[in-house]
Structures are given as structure tokens and as C-alpha cells.
Amino acid sequence: MDIVGHLINGQLNTSSTRLQDVFNPATGTVTKQVAIAPKATVEEAIACAAAAYPAWRDTPPLKRARVMFKYKELLERNADKITALIGAEHGKICHDAAGELQRGIENVEYACGAPELLKGEFSKNVGPSIDSWSEFQPLGVVAGITPFNFPAMVPLWMFPMAIVCGNTFVLKPSERDPSTAMFIAELLQEAGLPDGVMNVVNGDKEAVDTLLTDGRVKAVSFVGSTPIAEYIYSTASAHGKRCQALGGAKNHAIVMPDADMDNTVNQLLGAAFGSSGERCMALSVAVAVGKEAGDALVAKMADAMTALKVGECSDASNDFGPVITKEHQEKVVGFISSAESQGATVVVDGRDARVTGYEDGFFVGATLIDHVTKDMESYQQEIFGPVLQVVRVDTMEQAMQLINAHEYGNGTCIFTRDGEAARYFSDHIEVGMVGINVPLPVPVAYHSFGGWKRSLFGDLHAYGPDAVRFYTKRKTITQRWPSAGVREGKSFSFPS
């Protein structure tokens, strides 16, 4: 059976004493094994990254950016292989995986602009004949720890920007679907990156803790659940590291009475069920304002959901695939049942989804639950499955209070035609990423990604302009040249 190992200093390393199974979630079978790095292996990766740092730091940004230009070409040329790898271990449908990859490539495109992005500010004459300017220098070795749900995109949020800023990198991808990260790291080597600048270690908590505590690692980027994000942030911070840790979400859409209901339903289908709802930006709660809007929404939604098709990744006619594990499948089903038992109405029930030929796959069908209330467990927690819950309120103010009261503040959206409603919502909602008739308001690569409240720990958001600040440190230089008669020719004898 194939073993997914580590990439250290440009070399693949598959020897390991500990291995863990990797599943195809559509078939429910083990397809590979992943090596679990002990502390020493992680330290070796860190050491190689540290050794590669001085030369890479001194490489002009323009040259560093050119590796990213080449990398973009290689990612595009290998797109089919990458989407297949994603599908085989994560289960998402090929068109969805292609979308993920595309979003990842956009971060590489942004990284190509490094010479522009790394400009400092120059001030002439801060005092008489005194100048001052800022430089944004790289940090050194930085680490990324990434989740299973976007095996290509989330790593691509991190390492292209970190590396183009002059840092060297150690990535620890999810051990559930490690092959994608490994392959795209190899492509970066192929693009001409010097050995040791990009390294991948697979592993579990031992690897993570090594990255969090080793003094040579200067910064950590993390995406995952909120409890782990909190642990990562406090541990890394206590060890003197810069850290940004992105956690969970519960993204609400407000459906206003004036919303174009057909368009709204159309948008919600993809936002709620795409990638089986295993996205931190998945739209999992619809808040209908007014009975009329609520009734129409539920009726049209239920109708539209009959056309949704769940299945295996390579069949492009499928809408979404399995969830990541057997355990997770059971958890999602449990949430549906709990909502039901707490009084909600399961309008469309995906608990018994069966896919012919893939009977052991970890499938959950698209589910619609109406009359959910804020005290229900299914409302309070992140389900991370293909489940859309509908909450009903009377006014927009009530809808906003609901959202602002939730512990998470990742994404949110309003469906309306009304300019005032849109502006009031976007101004006063306590959420970091806001959509106006855009159900998945993921910022494009040249803006930055980040939630508020317990959805993100740290000052700076992921990718985009904030990533430049996160992966560099400010140096301010103040310069004065004392006068010595050079201009008048008085001191010309000095070099003789």
C-alpha cells in the first residue's frame, strides 16, 4: 500500500515507524497510509528550513515571485491530477475540487505581485536632512497547519505568500487527506524553489506541538475548529510566536421579504450543500423575515432540493459527495435527529441517503430543517454537514440580533433588493465577511479572509494584504549624513 511521507529539503521521505490509514470516503475503504512524523522528523524539517532561510531571504522579491509565476503554470497543467487526488481522499466532486484549486491558484497569482506588495514607506526630511523609511523583512521559518476540508486551497492560502515574502515553510496538512498537499509541494520544487524553502511533514499532535514550541519557528498559521484554534493560538503565543488561528463558524443568511426568492433558493443550494457543507463558509442557517418569506423559502427550497444528487467524486453530475469519516457521518445524522427531537421540522431528510455502488460510503443527503430555534443544539454548534436550518423571525432587527448573539462571526449574507437594508446590515453585523446577495462571501485573493469573535484568533486575517503583514516584520530606518564639506570639495583628500 502506498505511503504518504514527508518532503524535507527537497527530498521525499516515507520511512516511518508509525502509520495511519487514509480512506476513500465514497467507498469507505483504506486506500493509502500516511506516515506520522515523530518530533525528530519535524525538527529535521525545521532545521532544513532554517538552513535555507538566509539565501532565500536575500533573493530579490522579483526572483521569488518568478517561482510563483512558474508554479501557477504547473498547478494549472496538473489540475486534473490534483482534483482527482482531492476527490479520492476528501470525496468532493470533481467540479467542486476544481473550484477549490482555482481559488487556491488565485493566491499564487496574488503572490506573483510580491514586488509591489512588499514596498515600504519612504519619508524625506522627517527632520532637516533626515530621512526615514520602513522595510518589511521576512520572519524566518514559518509553519502552516491545515484542515481536511480544503486539502489544496487552505495550504495555498498560506505558503505561497509566506514564501514569496522571503520566509521558509513547514506545512503540516491534515492526515485525513495528505496526498494533495504533498503533490502541490512537489510541484513547487519543480517550479524552481530551492531545496528546504518548502517542507511538508505529516503527523498528529506530536508534530503540531513541535511546531508550536520550537524556537526556530517564528509564526504559525492555522485553520480548523475553534477549540483547537484556541489551543494553537495560546500555545504559539506563549512561545513567543506570531499566530493566526482560524476556527469554526455558523453562517446565517437573512432572507428579506423583498428578496428575489428564486435567485435566493438557487444561491442557497450551492452555499448550503456544496462540498457536503464541510466548509467554514457554508451557509447553514437561513433566517426568514416574515411568515410569507419563510413559507415561500421552505417550499421552494424543498422543491429544488429534490434535484440534488449525492455521490462519488469523479461523476460530474453529482452535486456533492460523502462526508469525511464514518464518525463524522454519525455526528451529522445525530444533529438532525436532535433538532427533530427538540421540536424542529425535518422537511427534507438526508439521514438515510444511499448511493448505489457506494453502499459503504460516508454519505448524508441534503437536509432541510424548518422552525429551528436558538436554544437547539443543532443551532448552537457547527454541524459541518449538508444541512440547512431555517429560523423564522418577524423583523430584520431580530434576525441581526440572532446573528450578533452567536459565538461565531465568520460569514453572513443578506438577500434583498433594498439599499438601506444592505447598508445597515453590513455596517452593524458583528461578522467579518459579509455578503449582499452573495451567500458565500469568501473574499477574493487580493482581499483578506477572516472572521470575528471566536472564528479567528489573532490580529491579521489570512491571505491578501493582511498576509503580507503577517509574514513580515516592520523595520524602520532613520538616516542622517553629517555634513563634512564633501560638496564644496573640502574633504576630497580622504580617499587618497
Place this chain on the structure above:
Amino acid sequence: MDIVGHLINGQLNTSSTRLQDVFNPATGTVTKQVAIAPKATVEEAIACAAAAYPAWRDTPPLKRARVMFKYKELLERNADKITALIGAEHGKICHDAAGELQRGIENVEYACGAPELLKGEFSKNVGPSIDSWSEFQPLGVVAGITPFNFPAMVPLWMFPMAIVCGNTFVLKPSERDPSTAMFIAELLQEAGLPDGVMNVVNGDKEAVDTLLTDGRVKAVSFVGSTPIAEYIYSTASAHGKRCQALGGAKNHAIVMPDADMDNTVNQLLGAAFGSSGERCMALSVAVAVGKEAGDALVAKMADAMTALKVGECSDASNDFGPVITKEHQEKVVGFISSAESQGATVVVDGRDARVTGYEDGFFVGATLIDHVTKDMESYQQEIFGPVLQVVRVDTMEQAMQLINAHEYGNGTCIFTRDGEAARYFSDHIEVGMVGINVPLPVPVAYHSFGGWKRSLFGDLHAYGPDAVRFYTKRKTITQRWPSAGVREGKSFSFPS
């Protein structure tokens, strides 16, 4: 005896169950008492700041900035009173206090530019007819905890920017010299700030811990020593707050063989002894490159130091004043003695400084120690007194290794005429603020202040552009308006 109390919701509050003495360090006598806030008082201040927040947040930045324009006028009009307050409790000479105030006012001037500084980025057509933009919204209630050595300037690094960004503020100044902060806070009220936007509480660890742990406080800015900075940072971070904590320093100047030695000595006098060396940017170590430069530096320095005059704050002919406390005086003297006993040469000895008429003042005279080495205690720790130590090396590379090996990385400087030396130094030195022939490379108010390594905990530096990012959170909005025939007049009936 006068009691310095608290400013909460625009009201002075001097009732307190616990009081602490405030000294005039030039006379060694108690002149006032400061109220030590219990937890409940701090919570009251936080509550008032929280109550004032919604209205202040919605006040247009232009209007918020106008309070700062007015504030600048008031600070300038009251400059003499402020410098007298600084002198009476901190001891620094009036011209030095005026300089401190001026640097503080520069931060108010920068805050006047809020409408420009708060601009977000707008992207048209991130997709077909989809726009996206960023807004930088305030955080809510933020806190500042400030040290004794700049009772006006360091608070002014923090609250003008925090407030102009739309936050409300709770300041806890040093209990050693609390009157200045209280007075400048009152002036801000006078400038037209609504009650509750700016609050001051005096206190000790109980007050600090309340600010660090109360959930309503969203961010903490701190300046002080490194051990406390580390505590502040880890505690605030663990309580979900944004934090920047500035700590200690050991600032080296490299004196190159081609330096203009008269100019160098001139610069070092102020940088080493000004404010009794109680500055986190004080130049406390001169690294002479080559025997010739070292000998010349020490000789000229010793000669120039004979003219230095230590004394009481109101006499403008004095160069610097006492240190802050009796205990600190003894500590500084102890460092000088330890250097001597570890083999260094005390060239000019300030241990027995006596000021006529101020025999009980906490004075230490300007001290020059030659042949200091990196294993000496006086080299490894921050002395925070009027002591310049000279280390001798053979090459510039050795000088830089010394600096890069030190745990602190706040400020540094090189004296040279040579362009290559200046550029190589500024590029490769592991220090956040670098001077070329500028011994105190404190960034101007429109750049940002921050050291590297253990001199600063946090991602973002103090004041300047980084302060805007520190005191705001990014919100990204993505907007699409679905087409409904409005343009062609098809849906005009809708508002009827």
C-alpha cells in the same frame, strides 16, 4: 495632601480605600497620593466605556478627528503646566519634558488624519457585476497600560489613535507619576470628547488584571519591562484579546573608524544620559570598531561628560535629573559596581553624585565604563540609568554579531560616512528601529514604533500606520445586485 484619583465617564473620582505615595524624586519627599482602584472601580470604567461606544463608533471619522485638532491646541496651550507635572513626579528636566510632550503631540497630529487613514480598499468587478471592499471598524473598549518614564508621551502613543478609530478607552498610567496622564485626559474632555470615551484608572496589579481578563475589553496596549510585557501578552491573548506589549531594550551604537568622532560624541551624550537613561530607546552601549576609534571615543567622551549637569527639573541648565526611586538609584549604582568588579574600567563615575539643595534626591551622575564584555551582568541586563558602556571589537562583523546575539532588539545605530556600511548594517541587523548616524532612531509619528525579539510581543507596532490596524478590525463585504429588469423599466410597478 492631594489625591490623584480616576477619571470615569467624564467625572473625577478621588474616593478610595487604598492610597499610595507619589514622590518628587529630586527631593525624595512624598508630594501626593494616588488612589489604587479596586476591581469594582475598573469595572465601572469599563462599563462606562462600553456604554459610550455605540454612539462614538457611529460618529463620522471627520468629526472624531476634529476633537483631536482641538486637543492639539489645548495640549500646546497647556504645555508649561504639563512639563511641570512631568518634572514634579518623574524628575526629568523641563526641556526634556517639553520634548516628550512634543513627541506626544505629534501622535495627536497624526490622529487628525483619521479620515485618510481609515480608508478601506474597493474592488470593482471581482466577478461579473460583483464588487468587494474592506472596512476597518473599531474594536470596542480598549485599554492602555503605561510606564513611569514617559508619563505624557506613551499614553499619547495610544489613546488618540484608539479613540479616533472609534474605540473607547481605559488608561491605567504608572502609579509613580500619575498626575500627567490625569491632566491630559481632562484636556481631552475639554476638547469636546463625549463622556465615557476616555477614562483613566490608577491602580496596581489588581487593576491591570481586571483589564486583562474582562471580556468587554477587546485590546490591550502595554509598554514596560520585558517580564511584565510577556505576562501581559500571554494573559491578554489567553482571554481572547488583541495585545501589543512592548518590553525592554539594550540599544547599541556601532562607532566605525570613519565616523566623525566629534559629532558621534555629541550625539551620544544626549542619547545615553538624557532623561537619566530611563528611556527604552536610550543608547546604553557603544561598540567601537578598532583600537584607534575606541581610544578616541572614550577620551573625547570623558572630556565632554565633564560639562554635564545633573539636577532638578525646573532648572533648564541641567542636562538630566534624578532616577525615579531610591530603589532604582541603588540598582543603577549596583550595576556600575558589578561591571567594575567584573573587570571593566569605570572612566567617569557617577555613583557619588550630589546635588546641592537636593541631597535626598535620587541622583546618579553620568557614568562611562570602558572595556565592557558580553558576559558581564551590566551588559546583559537593562540598566535604565545614565550609564554608557563601551565594548571594543576589531571589525564591523563582530559588532553586528554582538547586537544580533542580544535578547533585545529595540533600537540600534551606526556612526559612519560609508554608504555600504550603512546599508549592510540596516539590512542585516536584527533590530526593529535602526539609525544611521541617528542615535535615537525613534520613528516619527507617521511611521510605527516597535522592537524585535524580546522587545515587543505582538504582530503590530505602536502608533503610526500599525496603530490603525491594531485598533480596528477588518470587515470584507462582497456585493451583488441580482438583475430584475429595473433598468428597462419592467419592474417599476413594485413600489406602488
Place this chain on the structure above:
Amino acid sequence: MDIVGHLINGQLNTSSTRLQDVFNPATGTVTKQVAIAPKATVEEAIACAAAAYPAWRDTPPLKRARVMFKYKELLERNADKITALIGAEHGKICHDAAGELQRGIENVEYACGAPELLKGEFSKNVGPSIDSWSEFQPLGVVAGITPFNFPAMVPLWMFPMAIVCGNTFVLKPSERDPSTAMFIAELLQEAGLPDGVMNVVNGDKEAVDTLLTDGRVKAVSFVGSTPIAEYIYSTASAHGKRCQALGGAKNHAIVMPDADMDNTVNQLLGAAFGSSGERCMALSVAVAVGKEAGDALVAKMADAMTALKVGECSDASNDFGPVITKEHQEKVVGFISSAESQGATVVVDGRDARVTGYEDGFFVGATLIDHVTKDMESYQQEIFGPVLQVVRVDTMEQAMQLINAHEYGNGTCIFTRDGEAARYFSDHIEVGMVGINVPLPVPVAYHSFGGWKRSLFGDLHAYGPDAVRFYTKRKTITQRWPSAGVREGKSFSFPS
């Protein structure tokens, strides 16, 4: 009779061989005379500005900005005097003059941010050990030529930014109302500006042509009518100067069927009739979409206009004052009559306005004309009087085509609640300044002012960020320091 002269090198100069009458337009009487500068006087002003340039250019931006901080104080302290001066010669009502001054002061506030605004871009390592950065250096002597309709605001659009960028200035204000510019220039001297940095010359075409052709003048900013703007631009350009020349306007508001009609009428009253319509941003055409909206608009407008009061400047209960001259009064009346004769309906007729006690004043009453069409002379030309014309169309597309076909493209507005309409309008309308429910979309001082098409000649807009670019020239420096063994101590002998 008082003579308004020139301010040259800090000295008032009222000796002149040629004088021209200055009227109070509310009384129709001559109140002052203005000196008309011959070529030699203008050249003297230029020479003084040129002499003052080198020292002012080398004054640090922070110091230059401090003059502007002081200037803001003085303008505010003298606000009543300034508004009285505006009223006495221009005729606008005191509250309107106060608004004008306030908008002017906002440009002074923006100029206070010069240290931030003048930052260049610094790039480390554009090649190996090669750095490059940009500086924005002042141009030298620059000139401003300003119109009668905003005797305080338009000059304040120009000279504060020009001067704070390091240039020296020669202003030629309108000879119709010269006193305001002269007075605010004197206040700038009082604020501490060195002599010769700011100069004012009054005059006519001879003065203008001297400014346009003298080689020492490096740039010209102009605001006035389109034919003159075109002449200014081509003449200044042909003489190697940088030029921005703002011309005429015909600003349309689209009133959509879903607009809140009461709010719309409310907004239009001020936008159409404020300052007697003598504003380049005056809203002079309302395009009603649909018969229903058109009828409602005209009815409500006519009704609301009965409350409007025209009169003398010092009576704050007046809504607007006289137009600037007898000739202009006749021209405005002529446009109303021509519309009538070409088939339009004069709904409210201001041609016979009489103000008791001011029977000789140049008054025109608020006028509303319905059923105006695009072939009418009153539609094609800028009336610059208190006349609102209503054009009726069936669809928003037709309304936009009308606007896009007009030769001017200064300002425009749409009244709607609909997000799609607002976005489509703002994207596709060929106009530089666009309002959504904002009838006078004059950009705030920290954005820039400028129309499209024949409303502006030049690349860069007035005030705001564009003004920084207009009043400075880019210098790009590329720097490399060849290696010579300095770091290793090899070349240390050189300074001996």
C-alpha cells in the same frame, strides 16, 4: 473708497494704475474697487514666490503642516468675518457662506496630513543589494486662478495642498469678489507662513496670461467656465506647464419611480437653488422616469418652492441671494424665456423676483420648468442660476443615455431605493462624481474632485489624493553600494 490690492512677499500693495468696480449684488451698488495688476506686478509676485521656494522646499513636511494646523484655527476664529466678506461681494446667504468656508477648511485639515500623504514607495532588493525608492518633490512656483462663485472654498482647494507639498503660490482670485481671498491669504501669513510663499494678485486677462506663459510658473490650477478652461489648459500646456482646468457642468438627477418623493424634493430644493444655482455642482436637471413619478415630482416641487425665500446675505432666514451681476441676471432670465418659447412649461416663475429694500439687487427667483427637451437651448447650456428643469423619460436607460450624451460630465445623482439601479447607474454613467440619493455628490476633502468629458481638462482631479500628485513630481532613486571590504575591516584605514 476701499481698494483691494495684492499680497506680494507678505506685503499688501494697493497702488495701481487700473481699478475695477466691485459690487454688492444685493444692493446693486459699487462698494470697493479692485486693483488690476499689470504684467510687471504679476512678475514681481512670481519672482518673490521663486525666491521663497528653496527654503520652503527644504522645510520638513511636518513643519509645513504645522502652519496648516494653525491656519485652521485662524480660519475658524475668523469665520464670521469671512462669511460676511463672501456675502458682501458674492451675495450668498450667511449660512451658505459658512458652509462654503467649512468645506474649504476641510481641505486645510487634509493638508495637515502632509507627512503621511507625501510618503514615497521603498523597494528593498530590486536587484542583489540594490534598493530603489520614489520621492515626491515639489514643483516650484504654482498658480491658481479661481472663480467668483466660491471665493473662499475654491482657493482653499488649491493653495493649502500646493503649499504643504513644498511649493510657493500665486493666486489670482475673481475680480468680482476679491476681498475674501485677500483676507484668507493674510490669515495664512498670520499662521506663520514665511513671506513670499503665498502671494495674491488681482487682475484680468493680462494677469492670467502672465501666469500662463512665465517660465518660472510650473503648474496652473483653474476653475471656471469650459471655454476659458480649454484656453487655460492649451496655453499652459503649450508653455510646458502642468495644468488642471475645471470647466462647466449640467448636472442631472434621475428620479426613479421607487424614490422616496418627499425626501427627493427636499434634497432637490437645496441642490437646485442653493447659492442661486451658481455652483458647478448645482443640480439643474431632474429626469423623471415614468409619468407618475414626473407628475408627483413637479407637483410636490412646485408646492415646496412656495416656501423659498430670496434676499440679502445677512438675513439667515433667506434661502438664497442675488446672482453675481446685472448681466448675469439678464442671461438667466433669458434662458427661462427661451425655454418657454421653445415649448417648455414654466411651472414656477422667478423672472420677476423683487426683494423689498433691495429693489436694485440682481435677484432671480426660484424657477421650475417642466417638459424640457434635449434640443432646447436652456438644456444644452449651463444656466448657472436658480432654475430647475424637468425632463421626462420612460425608462432608466433613456435617462442615462441623455446624461451620457451631454457634453459635460461633472456631477449626477439617482434617487432610488434599489441596489441594482444604484450600482448599474454608478458603473455606466459617464460622469466623474456620482451620487446615490445624494444630490450634490461633492467628494469630501480626502477624496478628489473632478468631472469627466468637457468638465475637466487634465489627468488629475482637484484636491484630495490627486492634488498631492498634481503638486509634486516623482523622482525615482536607485542605489547600490559597491563592496569594498568595509564589513571585514579591510578598508578601515581610509579615513586616517
Place this chain on the structure above:
Amino acid sequence: MDIVGHLINGQLNTSSTRLQDVFNPATGTVTKQVAIAPKATVEEAIACAAAAYPAWRDTPPLKRARVMFKYKELLERNADKITALIGAEHGKICHDAAGELQRGIENVEYACGAPELLKGEFSKNVGPSIDSWSEFQPLGVVAGITPFNFPAMVPLWMFPMAIVCGNTFVLKPSERDPSTAMFIAELLQEAGLPDGVMNVVNGDKEAVDTLLTDGRVKAVSFVGSTPIAEYIYSTASAHGKRCQALGGAKNHAIVMPDADMDNTVNQLLGAAFGSSGERCMALSVAVAVGKEAGDALVAKMADAMTALKVGECSDASNDFGPVITKEHQEKVVGFISSAESQGATVVVDGRDARVTGYEDGFFVGATLIDHVTKDMESYQQEIFGPVLQVVRVDTMEQAMQLINAHEYGNGTCIFTRDGEAARYFSDHIEVGMVGINVPLPVPVAYHSFGGWKRSLFGDLHAYGPDAVRFYTKRKTITQRWPSAGVREGKSFSFPS
């Protein structure tokens, strides 16, 4: 014989009534003919560009940028072919042509960052609930007119940025070497650009004048000689177009007494003779400060020049090639002779250069002239040939006065080790592009290119950040949504 025609709307068009010879300057023979477009052909190109504009303008910047990513790949893949085309018609040696292409590609790389570069500024709450933002919209059809000396690079300065900003383009390259521009335009089509967005017309003054006067062309970028630049600028400006016109140069290097002379000579060799001196940034005058430096410079330079090899483009061992035409060869030789006759010393004489096998080529050998003075014709005019002239002065101030007195202000350089000299020079020299020990201080693609004085007509420099402003116009939108009870649910009935 091959005919180089036009590229209009994606189609090659070689039919023409007028043809002009294209030479290989190394052999002196005609190798191709170029079609000379009549007015009608240029108008057709403009019409096609205008037709392609609306769709291209609405294409999201990210998609436009992706054409540039692909274009970079194609330019790199076809590098050998492009350098061969350059050599065959211009004559520059293959390594030099490759350098030119690389510099051109850097502008394509910069254009790939369009989504970042096109961001506008967003201001929340410019007033209560009023927002304002800027958008940078494309101009429409823009034109480029480019010179013979950089047949690939200068076109690449213009059209990638113009096009990525959303404009459509008509290029008129030099008729001396038209094949390169034609080929790289075809590659852009291959990269996926829609037909009509990029068009090329060959021609002479008739074509130029059509571009300058046609109302559909909104902006013109030009690089060439100063008299033509002046004509282009005044003509385009008078026709209401935005224009930037780059003209001639006379670039001086100051050689200070403390300069590393070997390095200086090394740098000057390439800067003075590379590309036969036919570069607007060629270093054509060395100003030696002090007799000692002057003597050493001339001696070492003369010595080093013996190794220079002139010849045909494909032989990489050659240092430079022929000049562009027979006439130009005679003009360059004439300048050398005039210097000699006016009293200068021709130290190394290239007037009789002969290249075996290429006896009819337009060759001039590397020439060094000492003791040149400012009154000589060869000093006052731009030679544009492989001639370095040495002027001798006593002080740095004299050297700077010489440079500041010259009519051109394109590039300049100082050779020194001294920080003060470098800073004073770069601050006070009246030249747009300044090198410190960098003899060809051409700004990198992410800064902007432009001279001062009579070297550039227009406000904005070429390529880099200024190009974004040049190729777009600012639109400022101010938005308010009137309150109508939507939030409280009062107006929910409206969409029914």
C-alpha cells in the same frame, strides 16, 4: 520581399498602396518592406478598438490579468525569435536584445497584478450613514507611438498596462524596425485577448496625426525625441486627450574622487556603449571631480575600451552593433568631429570602425572624448551613439550645476562611497531618475519611468504605478440610503 502590415481586429492586413524599406543595419541592405497606413486604415483600427471596448471594460480585472499571465509564458517561450527579430532590424546584439525583452516582460508581470493595482479607496461614514469611494475606470481607446531603439520594450511599457486596466489599444511602432511589435502583438492574441482589444498600425506622420486628432482616441503615450514629443503633447492636448510624451536626454555621471575607479569604469562601459548608445538612458557624459579622478578615469577608460567589440547581432561575443541608419551613422561621426574641432581631445576614436564581412554596415566604434565643455555642440545635443564625453570640474557643486543647467533631466548618476554626497546629490539634482553607483537608473517595472524638464511632457510617468493612473480615470461615488423603516419591518409590504 516580405511585407510587414497591420494587425486590426485580430487580422493581419498587408495590403497597402505605400511601402517603405526596412534595413538590416549590420549589412546595410533592405530586408523587408513595411506598409504605410493611410488615414482610413488607422481609422479602421480605431473603430475596431472602440467596438471591442465595452465588453473588455466589463471583463473583471482578474480575467484580464490572466491574459497577461499567459502572455508572459508566450513571450518567454518565443524569446529567441523575438531577440532575432530585434537584431535583424535594429542591430543590437542578441544578449542586449534579450535584456530588452526581459525588461519588457517585467511590465507584463506587473500588469498581472491588476486586481491589486486597480483598487479604489472606500470611506465609511463621510457623513452620518453616507459612504464614499473611488473607482478607477478605463478611458476607452488609447494609443501608443513608439521609437526604433527599443522595438520590444517600449511597446511593452504601454499596452500591457493599458489593456489590463480595461482599455483597448492601437500601437504605431517605429517604421525602422516594425517586425518585433507586430510579432509580440500576435502573441497577445494567442494568449487569449479578444479581437480588437490590441491593434497595430504601421505608418508615418499621417498615421500619427490621425491618432492624435481622432475623437475616439482618449489618450496617447509617446516615446521619442524632444521636438516630436512636444508636438505630440501639444497636439493631443489641444484635441482633449490625455497625453504623456517622453523625449530626449543627456545623462551625466558624476565621478567623485572617492569612487572605486575600477568599478566605475566597468559600469560606464556598458552604460555608455551598450546598444551603441542608442538609449534614452545611455550615460553619455562623465563629469570627473578633480584632476586626479579625471586623469585616472580617462586612462582606465581608454584602456578598458580596447577590449570592446563591435559587430553583428547574432555573435554574442560582440559588445554592441551598428547604429540604426546610414544617416544616423554620419550624424554621430559629425558630432565627434565637431567636438574635436571645438577643442576637445578624442582619446579613443570610433569614426573609422570597420567590421569584417559587414563593410556596408552602419557601424561606429566606441569613442571617448576628453576635455569637453558645456558650450560645445556635442555637449548640448543628444548624440545617440557610442560616444562618452568627459567634462572636468573642481567640485561636486560645479558638477551638479552643470547637470541642473542642461535642458534635459532624464537620468543621472553619482559614483561615490560617501553617504552625504549621495543624499545631497539625489535630493538636489533636477533629474527624474537618479542612480547612486548605478549608471542606468531605469526604475524597475513596479516603479515608474520618467524624466524631468524637457525630457517628459505630462503629469504622469510611464509604466508602474503612474501607468495605472494614466490609463484610468477617477470616479467618486457618494451614497446615502434614506431610512424607510425597513429594519423595523414597517415597510415590508413594498415588494408584494
